[in-house]
Amino acid sequence: MSAIESKKLKRLLRVVRYVVVSGLIMVALPAIALAAPPSPLNPASPAGRSIANLHNIILWIAVVVFVIVAGLLIYSLVRFRRRSPDEPEPDQSFDGNTTLETIWTIIPVIILVALLALTLQTFQDTDPNRPTDLTIRVIGKQWLWEVQYPDHGISLIGEMWLPVNTDVRVEITSDDVIHSFWVPKLGGKVDAVPGYLNVTWFNADRAGTLRGQCAEYCGMGHSKMPIEVKVVDQQSFDLWLADKSQK
Ligand SMILES: [Cu+2]
Structure with a gap:
């Protein structure tokens, strides 16, 4: 194995190590939160359930957005990387893309308005002003x-x-x-x-x-x-x- 190849392999192993460790942390933290007896993710009241539901919805939206953004980023890094130092700089300049910009403005607006509605509903569910004995x-x-x-x-x-x-x-x-x-x-x-x-x-x-x-x-x-x-x-x-x- 040449020196360059072994350097590449080392770099790849480092990336794999980062991915595995972060993956384990991402799986372990929610698992611990669920398993621990006083977990808010395992509620025992309507107010607790409302808060846990809101948390879960936000979590899953964040997971989907993260996977799409990180996936596109990794794809672009790999697909459009400079393959060798001799390769010339690409000459690709462009002035925006109206369709794409409209899409990535409208989707977050829809998500945020939906989250606002769900958050107001959770406020309602946890409102302390109710008659009790x-x-x-x-x-x-x-x-x-x-x-x-x-x-x-x-x-x-x-x-x-x-x-x-x-x-x-x-x-x-x-x-x-x-x-x-x-x-x-x-x-x-x-x-x-x-x-x-x-x-x-x-x-x-x-x-x-x-x-x-x-x-x-x-x-x-x-x-x-x-x-x-x-x-x-x-x-x-x-x-x-x-x-x-x-x-
Ligand atoms: Cu204290």
């Missing part, structure tokens, strides 16, 4: 979550109980610095800001234990601010509420 107040503190049931005089630390398939109003604030309350399967994160009451709503649609975590760096103990959400059927919830209220 139960209000829960969450207070972020360095470094724990206090969960109060104001109408029942209940206060918990790092734990929330929810009745299944029920709209619950959740009011979030902080006692000290800014935290962010996030139970990925139930919906988007909501900032806990001192002096402010941010509102969201939960409707967990299956019984079980969901996990969340403070999602805004808030000091040394930030990583130790988990929240455990226990979703139980209405009867168990009423019993729990009655039991806790008496104490």
